[in-house]
Amino acid sequence: MMNIIYLRRFKDLRSLSLSGNPIAESEDYKMFICAYLPDLVYLDFRRIDDHMKELAESKHQYSIDELKHRENLIQARLDDDLARQMELEKHKAAFVEHLNGSFLFDSMYTEDVEGNKLAYLPGVGELLQGYKDKFVIICLNIFEYGLKQEEKRKLELDTFNECIKEAIQENQEQGKHRIAKFEEKHLLSLNAIREESDLTNIEVRIVEYSEDITELFNVLMTLEMQLVEQLEETINMFERNIMDLVALFIENVQRLHNGPVPGPGEPPPREAPGDLHQHSGEDPEGRTGRRPARRRARSFCRQRHHC
DSSP: GHHHHHHOOOOOOOEEETSSSGGGTTHHHHHHHHHOOOOOOOETTTEEEEHHHHHHHHTTTTHHHHHHHHHHHHHHHHHHHHHHHHHHHHHTOOOOOOEETSSSHHHHHHSOOOHHHHTTTTHHHHHHHHHHHHHHHHHHHHHHHHHHHHHHHHHHHHHHHHHHHHHHHHHHHHHHHHHHHHHHHHHHHHHHHOOOOOOOHHHHHHHHHHHHHHHHHHHHHHHHHHHHHHHHHHHHHHHHHHHHHHHHHHHHHHHHHHHOOOOOOOOOOOTTSSSSTOTTTTTTSBBBBBOOOHHHHHHHHHHHGGO
């Protein structure tokens, strides 16, 4: 009957039927099932009463406690593995995975047979350790800087999605408003056409109605074209901003790699132009006249209300 323990992993299992199975002929069958599957409500199409559950729990309490302890240990390991995997995915998104330690340096020397031999020469070990320490400091600076840049890219993406959502929503509201006004205006006209007996008047009203439909069609198509233009401009702006951030990231990583070794966590020597937080009025070339990327994006969102 120990195979029944496998069913504990199904947290939503409430009904179980083993009638006709050899396991059901065991003397302790019901007690065992109730003890090891405490969330079960029905067994062999019969409801399990609370008294039966209490007796089963008391009878198998020691075994159940030991089983729960093992399950908790397994779940803790699974949670740790999941947390590490999620952390790794976050680092991968920032393009800095495995840079928060000596992993990169160690992996470079793992298969370097000749380099490992040199490490045993007098004085080389100390030089190698000093080089490793500097190498790890550079990796840590790149790692922390990469995480900060990932936050900026995420903020840029959130701003982009916000602008897209607002543009579509506003355009839809304008279209609905135009359609509602059209329906309100011509609801009485339709009733009048149905009640009209003069054929000439009916034809005149139909022509007027057709002209209004054409006008509504043109208005809706104009709104759609405006939306397409707004989305295209927003997408182009988003692409430029992301390219600026990528160029900034690469430039400062190269500066961290090639420049003097700062302490862990120290910022790059300078903030490259083109960043979301660059000074207002300066473009990536240092010229005036270009607004910061985030401000340009939000400004565009505001400008859409005046289109």
